[in-house]
Amino acid sequence: MFNPLHLSATLCILINLAVALGLIAFMYRQQRRDARFTVRVLTALALGIALGTAIHLIYAGDAVTFPIITVTNSYLDIVGTGYVKLLQMIVMPLIMVSIIGAILKLKDAASLGKISALTIGTLLATTMVAAAIGILMAKLFGLTAIGLTSSAAEVARGNYLQGSMASANAVSVPSLLLSFVPTNPFLDLTGARKTSTIAIVIFSVFVGLSATGIATKKPLLFASFAYFVSVAQAVVMRMVTLVLRLTPYGVFALMITVVAESSYADTLKLISFVVASYCALALMFCVHLGMVAAAGLNPLRFASKLFPVLAFAFISRSSMGAIPMAVQTQTKRLGTPEGIANFAASFGATIGQNGCAGIYPAMLAIMIAPTVGIDPFTVSFIAQLLAVVTLGSIGVAGVGGGATFAALIVLSTMNLPVALAGLLISVEPLIDMGRTALNVSGAITAGTVVSRALGETDLAVFDSDAAPDLDSPAQTA
Template identity: 55%
Template sequence: MNALLIIVNILVLFALMFGLFMMQKKHVSFSKRVFTALGLGIIFGFIIHLIYGTTHEVTTGSIDWFNIVGYGYVKLLQMVVMPLVFISIVAAFTRLKLTKNIGKISFLVIGILLGTTAISAAVGIGSALGFGLDGIQLNEGDAEKARNSQLEERVAGVENMTLPQQIIELIPSNPFQDLTGARPTSTIAVVIFSVFIGIAYLGVKRKESEHGEFFARIIDTAYSIVMRVVTLILRLTPYGILAIITRVTATSDYEAIAKLGKFVVASYVALIVMFIVHLLLLSFVKLNPRNYVKKGLPTLTFAFTSRTSAGTLPMTIKTQTKDFGVSEGIANFAGSFGLSIGQNGCAGIYPAMLAVMVAPAAGVDPTSLSFILTLILVVAISSFGVAGVGGGATFAALIVLSIMNLPIAIVGLLISVEPLIDMGRTALNVSGAMTAGVLTSKATGEFDQETYQQPNIVEA
């Protein structure tokens, strides 16, 4: 009987996917198809949750099959991340788009990412204090105990990691290994390797122009092929979002979310406030924030549902270049650096809120100016190369709490609402990377104002 019900659920998913396919055939816009998929997934997943619950065999069996579409799509995006980063940055050199401003571009992108992370830490502190969050009130169940035991094993290595060691982790020792994504910092390592290849190309072009031109043609051809692969994958976005959000709504523990509702609300208030800060920064350089929201929403929606900044990278770059008018080189720098440096949600808001919540348990006044300023500085510095490592937000929180000599047990106590909050954090991380790209492109004069002002989203 259960097997039959699972088959029925699979057929329903296929029917919904067919409906999205027909919308595409009728040339319904990409953004409308994405949001239709989001709405259908929420409804379908919630119905499964109401009928069967989160742990029933029908639910788990159905989700297992749905993951072929959802996780399969995410894996396809992750598949193309490294080739896209490498070939796009090298192509920016061969097309003479990064020859003059590479130092300035790197400085601005990293500076904006770290600066906005410092701001996000202040926002997280304000939200935690404003809502009166207190870590002492959290209860530890079996799942939380198991989680904390894992964290205790991990924190030993975290406490010994200094900032210079974090920076060294970004440097590639084996670029071919990093091209496979073997390390958490592989993306940044590939960026650095690509820059060296680009600089070497410029030297060869000056001294041996024939070899330089031949290499440029190879890169140009490879770039066309890679971008075609990206286009083919991005067309699957509505189907991926449908399957992913169905899984999320069907398997969420709503009782646990209700118990920690105050923390969830405070987290999302902080995330929304920081997103508004991004819009204010765009307004400051005389760019219409409405265009940013409208054209960036499909990408932010995917980041929200998938909870993967790396998987969102192809969409992040596409949105910057095709919809916002950011140059290819800057878009790749901002998107790639944004995976491991200065993630506003995971490395900024989250660890800052946790630090405020556990400070009273350690005998520290979280409202004191010295504590707040120290926390903001620690969050900004520790976000350099940490957020993209291992468990992302968890790793960043462990670093901050350890440096501040605060108890780490609170990280494990929030395991039940971690997925829900991580959705918003990931979307904010991606928004921070895109904002850094737009602002850097604007500052370096490599920004296409007409592309940004166009009202419609460019189809994949």
């Protein structure tokens, strides 16, 4: 039997990386042979799981060899995390040029207001439903924090959460609404604030409306500006296409790092919470399909076209990073106009996240309430929890840690001990993968339903079985 102790650590790391490079070369040949985008993502997912499992089985059982996993993953992060950073790089330019371009085509402020109101309303409504599902699953599985023991890592995490109470308590509805206002749009273009995405959306709306305001008075200037935006949009969409071509490689590297470092023993400690969480996530995904069906669209076709972006969201755990793919999925596969697609993807990354800001904090509150003698299944407690979760979901950043911040807001508002949330540290990454995929599904569902309600959906694109790949060149008007 192969014993890694017989080889030096450096040689083991080189072997791991050589195998990974060989598999990347195989995926590159797939791309050169024009394999479908979904096929390439599935291949990357399977190969990443296989190699990650092999690395875990070989090196994770011994304290001497475990650092080999850490070093190997640090090199693979160049591909995986590097890909996520490239996606995050194009988020703000994509949002800005797409929304301005869409408004220039709309030339109708009433339509813009209707799109915004319907999108935000749908996101908040689905978050309330998600919270109710989280409560139901917590009841069915009998989840409670009473009797759980804390390891050193969990205690440290609990202390950190307790120390973060100040920032959570500082959040109020008025201050949150004020944070949406882009006092410095150039700062927000860097994504410096949790609400930078919404701030850029608002700034882009102002730019678009200001431009349409001079359309009749200064038509030549308006035409020049519209042409400039069209050029900028074409360049940004080309950039999106180039980055999305790296998706299989990013998925492959991210999957290896996730699987190789997973602690199956820690997961078993809180398996009931993991199972309950995924049951809630699956049920909420069925709600999304039900909404699509109610809008008169085929839910199975919708689900199949969503797979690549959901797979990326699941592995990357970044709702914000998934925005470019979410926009491409809506416009190129689901027939949603660019304006609606960008509003839904942008707002969905920071408002009404069904997984991180809906299911998770609701389940956590139900678990923790009995530890302080509160019956979490009274009508008054559930009604208050649903209201707090829904309002607290506004402005939750679509990056790692967003669910924790949402939980802090809910637990502190409900006067529940936040430190107990640290008990879930061992299974947090595993659950966060599913939560992020549901967040993205909720955003795309909102865009699809709103587009259909306004009669804007291109049914020929939605019904097509030969929808273009997400990484194929985009066409702009």
